[in-house]
Amino acid sequence: MKTKISACLAAGLAVIATMTIQPDEAKACNAEGYIGSICWTANNFCPYGYVRANGATYSVHEYQALAVVYQNTYGGSWQQGTFAVPNLMGREPVGTGTGPGLTTKEAGYPVNGTEASLIPPLAHNHGVALSADSGISVAVQTQGGTERTPGGNVPAAPLAPTAQMYASSTNVAMADGSVSANIAGQAVVSGTTPSSHQPQPIPVLGPQLVMTACVNYYGNFPVNPN
Incomplete structure (x- = not known):
């Protein structure tokens, strides 16, 4: 099999040698494009x-020049006489190399990402503007109480004159909405505070437009200037 692959590559190189070394100006998605280039x-x-840049596997014999350019960077097996094209379905291209503060990126290795990132909350304070007409109200029940525990409940009228409805300290929160305030003209209602240990996802995906990515296999062979 290796002999057949070598012969196939030799034949491909022979075909490449007959191509124009200095072609006319190359334009995207036309016959003058460079083999291995991608257009949208x-x-x-x-x-x-052109073929779709969808990660498909092709025969080396069928696309000899493209196989020479890509080899097995994006998949396939030389032992089986196959190679693969890049898969840009639902992905954005990322440049190779290392950027400032970034990890190294190599061709053929997908960068797995999501449409939202989990950002842990940071300790911070929310300033509150109080004015002379700021009003605060506490919701209570004027009828007799029916619950024994304060958790998730609101203060109620005692059923007996000797009932003790208050304590000198607190260890549990009342029901959501029990306390409301008008602070600087804006209504604020009590609610559950998210735990600092529960990171909240925020969208990081910008506006996108879906298009078709195509790989050139029948244009001008790219010459490495190095």
Whole structure:
């Protein structure tokens, strides 16, 4: 099998040698594009000389020049005489190398990401503006109490004159909405405070437009200047 692959690559190189070394100006998604380059089109199909950049596997014999360019960077097996094209379905291209404060990126290795990131909450304070007309009210029940525990409940009228309805300290929160306030003209209602140990997801995906990514396999062979 290795002999067949070597012969196939040799034949591919022979075909490449017959191509124009200095072609005309290359344009995206046309016959003058460079083999292995990727173009984007608003069509729902790729033009002649291009295949979709969807991670598909192809035969080395069928696409010899493209196989020489890509080799097995994006998948496939030389032992089985196959190679794969990049998969840009639902993905954005990322440049290779290392950016300031970033990890190294290599061709062929997908960068797994999500449409939302979990950002742990930071300790912070919310300033409250109080004015002379700020009003605070506490919701209570004028009828006799029916619950024994204060958790999730509100103060109620005692059923007996000797009932003790208050304590000198607190260890539990009343029901949501029991306390409301008008602070600087804005209504504020009591509620449950999210735990500092529960990071909340925030969207990090910007506006996008879905298009078709196409890989050139029948254009001009790219010459490495190095």
